[in-house]
Amino acid sequence: MADAHPTTRLEAFCDGVFAIALTLLIIDIRIPASEQVGTTRELWLALRHLGPSVFAFVLSFAVILITWVNHHRFFRLVNKSSGSFVYANGFLLLTVVFMPFPTALVGEYLLTDHAAPAVVIYNSVTAVQAVGWILVSGAVQRNRLAKDETSIVLVRDAHRNGYVALVVYSLLAFIALWFPLAIAIVTAMLWAYWLAFSLRTNA
Amino acid sequence: MADAHPTTRLEAFCDGVFAIALTLLIIDIRIPASEQVGTTRELWLALRHLGPSVFAFVLSFAVILITWVNHHRFFRLVNKSSGSFVYANGFLLLTVVFMPFPTALVGEYLLTDHAAPAVVIYNSVTAVQAVGWILVSGAVQRNRLAKDETSIVLVRDAHRNGYVALVVYSLLAFIALWFPLAIAIVTAMLWAYWLAFSLRTNA
Amino acid sequence: MADAHPTTRLEAFCDGVFAIALTLLIIDIRIPASEQVGTTRELWLALRHLGPSVFAFVLSFAVILITWVNHHRFFRLVNKSSGSFVYANGFLLLTVVFMPFPTALVGEYLLTDHAAPAVVIYNSVTAVQAVGWILVSGAVQRNRLAKDETSIVLVRDAHRNGYVALVVYSLLAFIALWFPLAIAIVTAMLWAYWLAFSLRTNA
Amino acid sequence: MADAHPTTRLEAFCDGVFAIALTLLIIDIRIPASEQVGTTRELWLALRHLGPSVFAFVLSFAVILITWVNHHRFFRLVNKSSGSFVYANGFLLLTVVFMPFPTALVGEYLLTDHAAPAVVIYNSVTAVQAVGWILVSGAVQRNRLAKDETSIVLVRDAHRNGYVALVVYSLLAFIALWFPLAIAIVTAMLWAYWLAFSLRTNA
Secondary structure, eight states: OTTTOTTHHHHHHHHHHHHHHHHHGGGGOOOOOGGGOOSHHHHHHHHHTTHHHHHHHHHHHHHHHHHHHHHHHHHTTBOOOOHHHHHHHHHHHHHHHHTHHHHHHHHHHTTSTTOHHHHHHHHHHHHHHHHHHHHHHHHHHHTTOBSSHHHHHHHHHHHHHHHHHHHHHHHHHHHTTTOHHHHHHHHHHHHHHHHHHHHHSOO | OTTTOTTHHHHHHHHHHHHHHHHHGGGGOOOOOGGGOOSHHHHHHHHHTTHHHHHHHHHHHHHHHHHHHHHHHHHTTBOOOOHHHHHHHHHHHHHHHHTHHHHHHHHHHTTSTTOHHHHHHHHHHHHHHHHHHHHHHHHHHHTTOBSSHHHHHHHHHHHHHHHHHHHHHHHHHHHTTTOHHHHHHHHHHHHHHHHHHHHHSOO | OTTTOTTHHHHHHHHHHHHHHHHHGGGGOOOOOGGGOOSHHHHHHHHHTTHHHHHHHHHHHHHHHHHHHHHHHHHTTBOOOOHHHHHHHHHHHHHHHHTHHHHHHHHHHTTSSOOHHHHHHHHHHHHHHHHHHHHHHHHHHHTTOBSSHHHHHHHHHHHHHHHHHHHHHHHHHHHTTTOHHHHHHHHHHHHHHHHHHHHHSOO | OTTTOTTHHHHHHHHHHHHHHHHHGGGGOOOOOGGGOOSHHHHHHHHHTTHHHHHHHHHHHHHHHHHHHHHHHHHTTBOOOOHHHHHHHHHHHHHHHHTHHHHHHHHHHTTSTTOHHHHHHHHHHHHHHHHHHHHHHHHHHHTTOBSSHHHHHHHHHHHHHHHHHHHHHHHHHHHTTTOHHHHHHHHHHHHHHHHHHHHHSOO
16 A cells, blocks of 8 residues: 555545544533523523634634645645655644634634734744645655646646745734734635635536 | 545545544543542532533434434445535534534533523524535535436435425524423434434445 | 445544544643642652543553454454444444543542442443443344354354453442442453453454 | 555554644643733733743644654554554554653743753653554564565664663653753754654655
8 A cells, every 4th residue: 555655644644633623623612601601691691702712613614624625635746755745744734733723813802902913823823834835845846746747837836826825924914913903804805715716626 | 546536535534523523522521520529429429410411422422423424325425526515525524523512502401491592502503514414415416426326316315305404403493492392302303213214224 | 445345434433533532531631730830849749649640541541442452353354334333333432432531530539438439430331331342243243244254253252242241340330339449450450351362362 | 455454454543643642732722811811912921921832832743743754654664463563553652642741841841940850751751652662663573564574674673773762761861850951952852863864764
């Protein structure tokens, strides 16, 4: 198996990390303690306070899912592996596993008057994730791991897009120091665009 | 592998999410702290207080397991994939991962006199899960992903059942505002029916 | 894939649950908070207080691992699947996922003078797990899922052993009401025997 | 499948444990509670306090990832399985799952004046992990599970390296009783060396 599909085990490993990262998100949503709830109205109120947590949950879930789909598609282009490819993927997974932290931060602080740190950190982590994609696609190019000619072209595109994303998200992180809300809207629109683009593509 | 079985990796990914969602349920059950327990009788009492948590655990486990079996069987009908199929599955998984929350809510509040919010939310989430099934089976129909003629018919049935479930659970959620206990019993009977039906079928 | 190996996906699903159950055990071991530790001696003391948790962790890990190995070997005998086989496995997994709870209970309370509830519950859960094995092996017999003649004999043995285990652990649970420590030693010896037996076998 | 690739299921199981161990690390990083944060400056301060946690997260992630890559490569040398091989792997996984505990300990206490217990325990656990590698490679030798002549030589090397690591880390643990900081630097350098070595190798 190892020889026929050298990337299969790495792929399964990455999928495991993505699946767990997605599912772990739920542990931040806790039901209201029954001792603090006396009436039906109080229970409704307590549930309404969970709104931001549920919002952060859905957001993190969507972001990790979109990243998984990209990862899934990228691996289609590759049929060999190398030491630096494995570790570049490890670095990318590190940023995926970390993602729920800045997302929860944004969910908690976006609508307060101290939203700046949350949005700055969110876009910084996304910029670091872009570095992950640069390393992964760079390893494919350097070690010639791509499947065929078409794949080589697509990997080159992914590598260039990684640099574009790094510059864009670094800039957004910087500007968010002054205009957090505006940058949050821009970031959300970028994700929506990605999702729409990703939905149209065959997987 | 990707070309021969385009749905294999998606399937494995979904299975991972189901398996983790099932197993994570246990972290809500904590042993009584030894500082608060002085005698054997006190330990028995402390353990009895865990009753509702254990009940919610078994309930959530059963519901996610039945959903997994359905998902498992549905994937037998499909042998191609598409962007919207992948994202429709992602949406379905979102509802699966979320399920332990309303189940724990029902386990905690069903026998109090403010059970209505718990049962309303439980049936609402189930209605949203029905939307997930509508999207998944709709994507199979739209993008012609079914394996053969028999599968096409079964997917059409699943699509129609999704709409039926959406209407039924929305109605149940609405009525539960006034009669939470009665609706809880109806919901439990629907699951028992599903389980019995599912047990008879070959998998 | 589904047709060639109808049990592959169920097997992978079960493995996922076992792997997560094993790994989740670590979240009960927390490092001492640095605010409460002023000197090196205090840190050593705080770490010594973690002894019972670490002991329960190793114990749960060993028990789930041995159960996984048994499950792994049992699946070698089976090459077909059925509705009741899937749900019987689901029931068995429920007991596996639950196992860390009674194990932690034993780890916490065994050396106090109110150990009885812990040992009673531990052996009761093991008895329920025996029911899981009875259901799983029973489904294989009823639906004729065994691979060949040798497998049929081994499944019959497993079915009978399930009943023996059910009777033995129920008795142990009952006797533990009066003699918890003695029963704990008997239970540990049974596991040690299982491990020794399991180590000798080829997997 | 079992006969053609007797180690496939064990490999997938181990991968699952590694993937979960990696991903679970994130649950130790919690966002600051919004009730305790009144201004943007306070949020930045609260986030800076998370520094050691994030550092321990990255460290644990790197260590488990490197161990996974070693495990991944080791399994390439093996194409048969045995009872003692399975349990030796189980023991190795136990140490992998436990690793985040001493790593978090080091992250929390390294820069205090009571760092000794943290560094001693860290190197002790690494020494126990070396025992895991000795058991795994020993089982391969004893039960003749290696794939071919080259693999036999590489497994013999791994076995000898296990003993070297056991001696080295035991010594480091002992010396750390008096010079924790110096030993922490030596340990970090050993990991960096491993990573550099591992990156150069084809996987």
